Amino acid sequence: MGRPENPINKDLKRNARLAAFLRMRRNRVNATYADLAELSEYSRQTLQRAASGGGTVPPWPVVESFMEVSHASSDTDGDRTRSLQHAKNLWRKARYEQRRMTGPPRPDAPVLGLVRDEADVAAVLVELYEQAGAPSMKEMEERAAGNGLLPHSTAHRIVTRKALPYSFDQFDAFLIACEVPVQRREPWHNMWIRMFGAPRRGPLRSLMENASKAMDEAVRAESFRDAAANTMALLGAA
Known part of the structure; x- marks a missing residue:
């Protein structure tokens, strides 16, 4: 039996939510990171980092690949499309939070009206x-x-x-x-x-x-x- 996975780093709350979603995906198909890496162009370490949280949001292509290799065999095309869109929404929010915290300050934008x-x-x-x-x-x-x-x-x-x-x-x-x-x-x-x-x-x-x-x-x-x-x-x- 493998070692328990380290807790998700919550330095960025939205990145932690993305990591939790990716871990849920992996657990749902009962796969190790090595299993996923065999189907992905990215290494086990890269996929594991993507699901670890912390202050650095993984690049979208890494998240996209993680999603592609963690589908259940019972997932329909509609299921895959919806789950991928959900992952992208989580990723965008995490990236927004990261850039807001680390980038130069910018004025708040008004609502369109x-x-x-x-x-x-x-x-x-x-x-x-x-x-x-x-x-x-x-x-x-x-x-x-x-x-x-x-x-x-x-x-x-x-x-x-x-x-x-x-x-x-x-x-x-x-x-x-x-x-x-x-x-x-x-x-x-x-x-x-x-x-x-x-x-x-x-x-x-x-x-x-x-x-x-x-x-x-x-x-x-x-x-x-x-x-x-x-x-x-x-x-x-x-």
Whole structure:
């Protein structure tokens, strides 16, 4: 008989809840961490850490893999979908708590119905991003379908409060990147329309889209020029 598992570390309450859920999953299928690791791309130690709690929230791919290898044979597709969504909700809350405790302070965001100015819009977008688990900018761009509406550099400017979406379509792409379900987007759309008016169509919108894309290209080009200059300087000094 194996040793009893150590108690869950409760330094982060929401991470402890995630760990408890993962342990319940493992116990439900009567598997050891080694058993799960044989079916997962992650090691026994990584899976065990994910179910230990503490001050570090495991990466989502680790939690996702843990869920995939801990399904009971009797689980239906619906059961699997619901349990995975529950795990993601727990993970997002744990990540939110961790970043809230360890990151720089940020002002509280108003509820959507009380958004009054552009600073409030920026605040609610940052709050939405944080509640989505603070995905990487690459993830944001990929979730927005890669159609050029939300380049990673633009997403970064939005989540760091340096810019707002330039159009309703880019705003909607940001919602998609934060995985806001379709049925929950109406209050967000209403907020945008109240602040900036109905979605614009025609030449002005195209001009703004082209300007944003040009800005992103300029940022990438500037980065390339800086790297080339540094390389030339190093070669000259050699």
